[in-house]
Amino acid sequence: MKPSTFPFWVASISSWASPVTAASCWRDTTCSGPSEAAFPGPWDSNIYAPTSRSVLPEFAFTTQNRSSTLLGDSRALHGNGSNIVYDFGREVGGIVSFLYSASGPGSIGIAFTEASTWIGEWSDASNGRFSGRDGALYVDVSTAGNGTYTMPDKSMRGGFRYMTVFLLSNSNVTIQISEVKLEISFQPTWADLRAYQGYFHSSDELLNRIWYAGAYTLQTNAVPVNTGRWVPTLANGWANNGTMGPGDTIIVDGAKRDRAVWPGDMGIAVPSSFVSIGDLDSVKNALQVMYDYQNKDGSFPEAGPPLLQQNSDTYHMWTMIGTYNYMLYTNDAAFVQQNWAKYLRAMEYIYGKVDASGLLNQTGTRDWARWQTGFNNTEVNVILYHTLRTSASLAVWLNDTVGLSDQWLKRALPLQTAITKYCFDESYGAFKDNATATELHPQDANSMAILFGLINATSPTASSISSRLTENWSPIGAVAPELPENISPFISSFEIQAHLTIDETDRALDLIRRSWGWYANHPNGTGSTVIEGYLVNGTFGYRSSRGYGYDASYVSHAHGWSSGPTSALTEFIVGLSVTGPAGRTWSLKPQFGDLKFAEAGFTTGLGKFQAKWEKSSSGYNVTFETPKGTTGLVGLPIIQSGKKPFFKINGEVEDIGVDGGRAVVSVDGVHFLGLFLNPSALFATCHLTQRRYMVIGQYSKEIGYIGL
Ligand SMILES: *[C@@H]1O[C@H](CO)[C@@H](O)[C@H](O)[C@H]1NC(C)=O
Ligand SMILES: *[C@@H]1O[C@H](CO)[C@@H](O)[C@H](O)[C@H]1NC(C)=O
Ligand SMILES: *[C@@H]1O[C@H](CO)[C@@H](O)[C@H](O)[C@H]1NC(C)=O
Ligand SMILES: *[C@@H]1O[C@H](CO)[C@@H](O)[C@H](O)[C@H]1NC(C)=O
Ligand SMILES: *[C@@H]1O[C@H](CO)[C@@H](O)[C@H](O)[C@H]1NC(C)=O
Ligand SMILES: *[C@@H]1O[C@H](CO)[C@@H](O)[C@H](O)[C@H]1NC(C)=O
Ligand SMILES: *[C@@H]1O[C@H](CO)[C@@H](O)[C@H](O)[C@H]1NC(C)=O
Ligand SMILES: *[C@@H]1O[C@H](CO)[C@@H](O)[C@H](O)[C@H]1NC(C)=O
Ligand SMILES: *[C@@H]1O[C@H](CO)[C@@H](O)[C@H](O)[C@H]1NC(C)=O
Ligand SMILES: *[C@@H]1O[C@H](CO)[C@@H](O)[C@H](O)[C@H]1NC(C)=O
Ligand SMILES: *[C@@H]1O[C@H](CO)[C@@H](O)[C@H](O)[C@H]1NC(C)=O
Ligand SMILES: *[C@@H]1O[C@H](CO)[C@@H](O)[C@H](O)[C@H]1NC(C)=O
Numbered sequence: 001m002k003p004s005t006f007p008f009w010v011a012s013i014s015s016w017a018s019p020v021t022a023a024s025c026w027r028d029t030t031c032s033g034p035s036e037a038a039f040p041g042p043w044d045s046n047i048y049a050p051t052s053r054s055v056l057p058e059f060a061f062t063t064q065n066r067s068s069t070l071l072g073d074s075r076a077l078h079g080n081g082s083n084i085v086y087d088f089g090r091e092v093g094g095i096v097s098f099l100y101s102a103s104g105p106g107s108i109g110i111a112f113t114e115a116s117t118w119i120g121e122w123s124d125a126s127n128g129r130f131s132g133r134d135g136a137l138y139v140d141v142s143t144a145g146n147g148t149y150t151m152p153d154k155s156m157r158g159g160f161r162y163m164t165v166f167l168l169s170n171s172n173v174t175i176q177i178s179e180v181k182l183e184i185s186f187q188p189t190w191a192d193l194r195a196y197q198g199y200f201h202s203s204d205e206l207l208n209r210i211w212y213a214g215a216y217t218l219q220t221n222a223v224p225v226n227t228g229r230w231v232p233t234l235a236n237g238w239a240n241n242g243t244m245g246p247g248d249t250i251i252v253d254g255a256k257r258d259r260a261v262w263p264g265d266m267g268i269a270v271p272s273s274f275v276s277i278g279d280l281d282s283v284k285n286a287l288q289v290m291y292d293y294q295n296k297d298g299s300f301p302e303a304g305p306p307l308l309q310q311n312s313d314t315y316h317m318w319t320m321i322g323t324y325n326y327m328l329y330t331n332d333a334a335f336v337q338q339n340w341a342k343y344l345r346a347m348e349y350i351y352g353k354v355d356a357s358g359l360l361n362q363t364g365t366r367d368w369a370r371w372q373t374g375f376n377n378t379e380v381n382v383i384l385y386h387t388l389r390t391s392a393s394l395a396v397w398l399n400d401t402v403g404l405s406d407q408w409l410k411r412a413l414p415l416q417t418a419i420t421k422y423c424f425d426e427s428y429g430a431f432k433d434n435a436t437a438t439e440l441h442p443q444d445a446n447s448m449a450i451l452f453g454l455i456n457a458t459s460p461t462a463s464s465i466s467s468r469l470t471e472n473w474s475p476i477g478a479v480a481p482e483l484p485e486n487i488s489p490f491i492s493s494f495e496i497q498a499h500l501t502i503d504e505t506d507r508a509l510d511l512i513r514r515s516w517g518w519y520a521n522h523p524n525g526t527g528s529t530v531i532e533g534y535l536v537n538g539t540f541g542y543r544s545s546r547g548y549g550y551d552a553s554y555v556s557h558a559h560g561w562s563s564g565p566t567s568a569l570t571e572f573i574v575g576l577s578v579t580g581p582a583g584r585t586w587s588l589k590p591q592f593g594d595l596k597f598a599e600a601g602f603t604t605g606l607g608k609f610q611a612k613w614e615k616s617s618s619g620y621n622v623t624f625e626t627p628k629g630t631t632g633l634v635g636l637p638i639i640q641s642g643k644k645p646f647f648k649i650n651g652e653v654e655d656i657g658v659d660g661g662r663a664v665v666s667v668d669g670v671h672f673l674g675l676f677l678n679p680s681a682l683f684a685t686c687h688l689t690q691r692r693y694m695v696i697g698q699y700s701k702e703i704g705y706i707g708l
Helices: 042-046 205-220 263-275 281-292 313-330 333-338 339-353 376-397 405-422 441-453 460-472 488-499 507-521 564-574
Strands: 059-061 074-078 082-103 106-113 137-141 145-150 155-168 174-184 199-202 576-579 587-589 598-605 607-616 621-625 629-638 646-649 652-654 671-676 684-688 704-707
Touching: 042 199, 042 205, 074 082, 082 106, 082 137, 082 205, 082 333, 106 174, 137 145, 155 174, 155 339, 155 376, 205 281, 205 507, 205 564, 263 281, 263 313, 263 488, 263 564, 263 598, 281 313, 313 333, 313 339, 313 376, 333 339, 333 376, 333 652, 339 405, 339 598, 376 405, 376 441, 441 460, 441 488, 488 507, 488 564, 507 564, 564 598, 564 607, 576 598, 576 607, 576 629, 576 646, 621 629
Parallel strands: 587 629, 684 704
Antiparallel strands: 059 082, 074 174, 082 145, 082 155, 082 174, 106 137, 106 155, 199 598, 576 587, 598 607, 607 621, 621 684, 629 671, 646 652, 646 704
C-alpha cells in the first residue's frame, strides 16, 4: 500500500495551504504565535477566523428593514433616528473606525451587540454594574464637512457581531458613512489568525461547525493583557483598559466580558485550546497571574486582576488543575518549578479543609453559579479528588523525591471512600448535592465523578449515573438541577465527557447536537462561537435570577468555558489524547457513534499527532501517526467477539493479550487495549473485518499494524 492511499494528510497539503495575506500581530505586540497551520486541509473552510486582522462588515441593513444586503462602499444616514446596522457575519472584537461626510451638525451614535436580539441604539450589557445596558459611543459633528473616527482604545469592544450606527440631529442632515473597518485585537501574538495547530473533521457537518465554533471562541478569548474590563464597574458605558497579567496574551473567560482570568473556566477552555488552536502562551500567563496574586493563607483568587474576586475553593483548585493541564500539554517543567513552592502551599491550604468525616468542608463558597455551595458539597469534594490525583502526576513529572505523589494518592483514597459513603444516593443511583438527606442530584458532581475516575467506568454505578443525567434533558439541552431553568454548556461540557468516558457515545453526541446545535443554528446567535449559558425556555437569559439582574443581554456569546465539544470530539470520538507531558505518552481509543468517519490532529513540542478512522459495512480502518520516541496505548472497538487481536511491527506478529506487557487495562470487555510501543515514527493501518484480514501499509522505515 502506498502512502497515497491515505490522502487525508499526505496528498491534500499543497492545495490547501493557507493563502498568504497581509497579516500582522496586534499593534506593537511581538509576533510569537505559529506562522502556519499545522494540518492544512479542506476542513480549513470551517475556520471562522478571518484571513486578516483588519476586517470589514459583510452585510448592512436598517432596524426598520432587516433584509440584509451585501455591504457597498458607502451608506447614508438621513435625519434624526436613522441608522445603519453593520453585520460582520461572525463574532469579532477590537477597534472600529470609519469615515464620515456630513451635510450639517449632528451626533453619530455607535452601539454593539453579539446577538441580533439587541440590535439598536443600546449596546448589549458588559460593564457588570447591572444598571442598564451599555449604551453607545458618540461622535459629535459640529459642522458640515468630512471626518475620520477611530474609537478610543479604552472603548475597545471585545465581542460583537452587529454594530448599529445611528444619527441624532435637530436638523435634516445627511451623513455619509464609508470605509467601516475593524482592527481585531484578539489573539494578539498571531500574524495569521488561521494558523491552527490542530484540526477536526468528520462525516457530521454540524459537529464540525461546533468544533470550530469552540476553537474560534478560544481565539476571541485570548486577548492583549491590557484590555481587561475596568474595575470598579462603570455606571455608564464600558471600558476595557484594565491590566490582567504578564506577557502579551492571556486567556480570559469571554470576549465581551468579563475579560478577566477565571481558572474554573480554564478547566474546559484549556484542553479545547490545546487540541484546536494550540495556544498555550495565553494559558501560561493566565496561570502565572494567579500565582502572582496568591493570598498569604495560600489561597488563590477566584478571578484575576483587576476583578480579583476571592473566596472560591473550587476555582482555587482549578488553578492547580490548570497547572497540571499546562504541564501535560507543554512539558514546561521550568514554569511549574518556578511556582512549585506556591503550589505546595495551595495544596496544604485546600487539604486543610478536610475534616474528621473525611470530606472537605467548603468555606470558600463562590463557584460557577450553582445555587447551593458550602459544607460537605459533593462537587467540591470530587474536584478535590481530581486535584489530588493530578497533583500526584505532576510530582512524578517533576521527579519529586520526597514522596509527594504517594502522599497525595494516599489522601485521595479515603476521600473517595468518604464521598461514596456519604454523598452517594443508593436508592436513586447517583450522587446527592452534599452529605445530607437532600433530594437534589446535581449535574456537575455526577458528571465529574465519572470523568475524573472517582467511580469505576465499567461499574453499574457509572452507567446508572449516566442514565440518571439524561433525566435533566430538555429538547435544547440539559437543565442543571443545581441551577434550575438554566442550561450550562460549561457543566454540560463535563457531562458529554462523562458519557464518553463510559462509551455512551450516542448519548454524548445527542447532547452535543441538542445543546450546542441549538445555538449553532440559532438565527439570533453569532453563528461562530459558543454561548455562556441560556434558559430552558429558549431565551438567552442565563442566570437572570442568579446575579445577572434579569438582563439577558449581559450573557456572553463567546465563552471558552462552553467549548467542551472541541476537546471531546478530538479526545474521545477520534479518541486521540496525550497522557504524558507533551504527549510522550498518548492514547488512541476511537468511538464511532453514528458517524461514518472522523479525524483530528494536534501539535506539541514533540511534533504532530494525528489519527483517523473510517467505517464501512464490513469493518473499519484506523490510521495514525505520532512523533518519534513517543509511546501510546491503543484501544480499538471490537466489532466481532471471539477474535483474538494481534499487532505487527515490521512483519513480526506480537501477541498482545489483555494482560501482556505493562499497563494493559481491560476497560469493559467491549474494548481491546494494547500497549503500543512506538520507538520511531509510526504509521499503523488497522483493518478489523469479518475475516481475519490485514492490509499492509508503509511509512518511513518503521511500520506498525494492528489487526484482528
Ligand atoms: C427592504 O430592504 C430590501 C433590501 O434592500 C429591499 O429589497 C426591500 O424592498 C426593502 N423593503 C422595504 C419595505 O423597504
Ligand atoms: C468628503 O468626502 C466625500 C466622500 O465621502 C468626497 O466626495 C468629498 O470630496 C470630500 N470633501 C472634502 C471637502 O474633502
Ligand atoms: C431632508 O433632506 C432630504 C435630502 O437631503 C430631502 O429629500 C427631504 O425632503 C428633507 N426632509 C425634510 C423634512 O426637510
Ligand atoms: C480606564 O477607563 C476608566 C473609564 O474611563 C477610567 O476611569 C480609568 O481611569 C481608566 N484606567 C486607566 C488605567 O487608564
Ligand atoms: C464547616 O464550616 C462551617 C464554617 O466554618 C462551620 O460553621 C461548620 O460547622 C463546618 N461544618 C462541619 C460539618 O464541620
Ligand atoms: C445540601 O444540598 C441541598 C440542595 O442543594 C441544599 O438545599 C442544602 O442547603 C445543602 N445542605 C448543606 C448543609 O450544604
Ligand atoms: C526527570 O528525570 C528524567 C530522567 O532522568 C529527565 O529526563 C527529566 O528531564 C527530569 N525532569 C525534570 C522536570 O527534572
Ligand atoms: C455534612 O454537613 C452537614 C451540615 O454541616 C452536617 O450536618 C453533616 O453531619 C455533615 N455530614 C458529614 C458526613 O460530614
Ligand atoms: C471496575 O469494575 C469492574 C466491573 O464491576 C471490575 O471488574 C474491575 O475490577 C473494577 N476496577 C477497579 C479498578 O475497581
Ligand atoms: C424565560 O424564563 C425567564 C426566567 O424564568 C423569564 O424571566 C422570562 O420571562 C422567560 N421568557 C419567556 C419568553 O418565556
Ligand atoms: C430573536 O430576535 C427576534 C427579533 O428579531 C426576537 O423577537 C426574539 O425574541 C429573539 N430571540 C431570542 C432568543 O433572543
Ligand atoms: C481500509 O483501507 C483500505 C486501504 O485504503 C481499503 O482498501 C479498505 O476498503 C478499507 N476498509 C474499510 C473497512 O474501510
